[in-house]
Amino acid sequence: MKALIVDDDLALADIVSFTLRRAGYEVIVANDGAMALERWQTEAPHFLILDLNLPRLSGLEVCRRIRAESDIPIIILSVRDEDDDVVRALQLGADDYIVKPFSPRQLVARLEAVLRRSGSDRPVPDRFTAGDLTLDSLRAEIYVGENPVGHLTHLENQLLQTFMLNPNQVLPAEALIDHVWGPAGGDRAMLKQLVYRLRAKIEAAGTQTRVETVAGVGYSLATGRREPA
Amino acid sequence: MKALIVDDDLALADIVSFTLRRAGYEVIVANDGAMALERWQTEAPHFLILDLNLPRLSGLEVCRRIRAESDIPIIILSVRDEDDDVVRALQLGADDYIVKPFSPRQLVARLEAVLRRSGSDRPVPDRFTAGDLTLDSLRAEIYVGENPVGHLTHLENQLLQTFMLNPNQVLPAEALIDHVWGPAGGDRAMLKQLVYRLRAKIEAAGTQTRVETVAGVGYSLATGRREPA
DNA sequence: CAGCCAGGTTATAAAGAGGTAACAAAAAAG
DNA sequence: CTTTTTTGTTACCTCTTTATAACCTGGCTG
Numbered sequence: 390m391k392a393l394i395v396d397d398d399l400a401l402a403d404i405v406s407f408t409l410r411r412a413g414y415e416v417i418v419a420n421d422g423a424m425a426l427e428r429w430q431t432e433a434p435h436f437l438i439l440d441l442n443l444p445r446l447s448g449l450e451v452c453r454r455i456r457a458e459s460d461i462p463i464i465i466l467s468v469r470d471e472d473d474d475v476v477r478a479l480q481l482g483a484d485d486y487i488v489k490p491f492s493p494r495q496l497v498a499r500l501e502a503v504l505r506r507s508g509s510d511r512p513v514p515d516r517f518t519a520g521d522l523t524l525d526s527l528r529a530e531i532y533v534g535e536n537p538v539g540h541l542t543h544l545e546n547q548l549l550q551t552f553m554l555n556p557n558q559v560l561p562a563e564a565l566i567d568h569v570w571g572p573a574g575g576d577r578a579m580l581k582q583l584v585y586r587l588r589a590k591i592e593a594a595g596t597q598t599r600v601e602t603v604a605g606v607g608y609s610l611a612t613g614r615r616e617p618a
Numbered sequence: 619m620k621a622l623i624v625d626d627d628l629a630l631a632d633i634v635s636f637t638l639r640r641a642g643y644e645v646i647v648a649n650d651g652a653m654a655l656e657r658w659q660t661e662a663p664h665f666l667i668l669d670l671n672l673p674r675l676s677g678l679e680v681c682r683r684i685r686a687e688s689d690i691p692i693i694i695l696s697v698r699d700e701d702d703d704v705v706r707a708l709q710l711g712a713d714d715y716i717v718k719p720f721s722p723r724q725l726v727a728r729l730e731a732v733l734r735r736s737g738s739d740r741p742v743p744d745r746f747t748a749g750d751l752t753l754d755s756l757r758a759e760i761y762v763g764e765n766p767v768g769h770l771t772h773l774e775n776q777l778l779q780t781f782m783l784n785p786n787q788v789l790p791a792e793a794l795i796d797h798v799w800g801p802a803g804g805d806r807a808m809l810k811q812l813v814y815r816l817r818a819k820i821e822a823a824g825t826q827t828r829v830e831t832v833a834g835v836g837y838s839l840a841t842g843r844r845e846p847a
Numbered sequence: 848c849a850g851c852c853a854g855g856t857t858a859t860a861a862a863g864a865g866g867t868a869a870c871a872a873a874a875a876a877g
Numbered sequence: 878c879t880t881t882t883t884t885g886t887t888a889c890c891t892c893t894t895t896a897t898a899a900c901c902t903g904g905c906t907g
Binding site: 772812834 | 883884885887893
C-alpha cells in the first residue's frame, strides 16, 4: 500500500515517512502543492497525508482538485487547529484532520480507521495458489490454471487453505487438527480421513501438487518445485 | 437519518442532541451501555455518538459488541485524550474520536465526513439491473426488459436488492440475513424460505438471472454473463 | 519371524444443509 | 372488523458432508 506524504517541512515529512514505513506502507513524498498533484498522477498512491500550508498551491486546493477526480482517502495534517480550518477541510472532502504536533501511533490508528472505512484496506485474501493449483476459498472451488476442476467441502477447504499458507513445509498433525477443527475439536482418525478425501479431489484435478506424508509427524503440501532452503 | 447518542451526562447528551437536531438528524438517547445496546437493536439508528465512560457497560465494550454485528458508523466522544484510549477505540472499529469539550461545528463536520465515507449518506438508488432482470425497489416491481413481470414483498425486495448490489458474488448467508432483517433479526431457516419464494418469482418471470446456491456458504446472483475476474 | 503400529482404504452410519410444502401468526388492506 | 397478504414456523425429504469403525498393507522391532 502506497502513501503520498505532502509537506514542505522536510523534517516533518521525514517523521511521518518513518512512521508510515514502520507501519508497513510504501512512501512517496512531495514538498509543495504542484508537486503533490504531479506525484499523485504519476504514482497513483493509495492515500494522502496532506499538510495545509504549502508553497505554490495550498493544501486545501490540492484536496479540492484531487477530490474532483478521485475518492482516495485524504488525511490532513496541519498546525492550524481553528474550527474553521478543520470544518472547511472536512467539507472539501478530507477524511480526517489531525493537528500537529501529532502522535505517531494515533496517526497510524486514524489512518487505518479511514482505510478500513474506505474499503481500501486489504480484504482477507480469499485466493491462494501453490504450484499449478489455485484455491478460491470463498467458493471452496479449486482450479488448475483458469479451469475450475473441483469443489471442496468446508473442512477440505480449511485444510487446503492451511497447506497453502505454508507450502512445502511439514505441518504437524496437531497443528492441522487445530486449524481445521479448532482446539479440542478433532482427532487423528478424522484428519486421516480428511487428508484421504482431499487427496482424492486434488489428484482427480490432475495437478502436480500433492499432499505428502511425513511419517510420525504430519503432512506437507508439495508444489512440485524445489523447496526453498 | 437517525442518530443514537450514548452518554450518562444528561447535560452533555442534551447539547449533542441539540447540535445534531439542528443539523437535521433525528435523535435517540441512551444513558448507559446496556441501554445503548437495547436501543441500537430496537431503533436501528444510522450512526452512534458514543461516550466511553458509561455505567453498566463501558463504551469500548458497547463499541466492540456492536462492531461484531454491524458496520454502522461510530464516533467516540470522550474526555480522555490519552493516546492509548484513542488508539484502542479506533482499533476496536470506531470511525473517529473526538475529545471533549468539543466544538459543535466540528462534530457535525467530522460526522459528515464519516458518513460520506461510509456511504450511508448517498440515498440508495431505486432501480437496479442485473442481466436481463430489473428491479424497481421503490415499487418492489420486477421487469424483464420493459415489461413488469411480478411484484415482490418487502423482504424479497430487500434480498434481491442486496443481490443486485453485488452481482455474481458469493454472499455469505450471515451477510444476507444482516441486510434483510438487520442484526439479530433472522436465521437460516427464514433465509431459506425467503430465497425459495424469491426464486419462484424470478423464475416465473422468465429470466436468465438466477439465484445460485453455494453450498455451505451462501448464495450468489448469477446474471448469465461471464463473471468478471 | 511374529506382532504391532502408522497410515491408507473402504464401508457405513450419523449429522447437517438445503429444497419444498403446508400451516399459523402477524401485518396490511379494505 | 373482516379479508387478504406477508412472514415466521415446522415438518418432511433428499443429498452432501462428516464421523466412526473395520480392514488392509508394509515397515520396524523384539
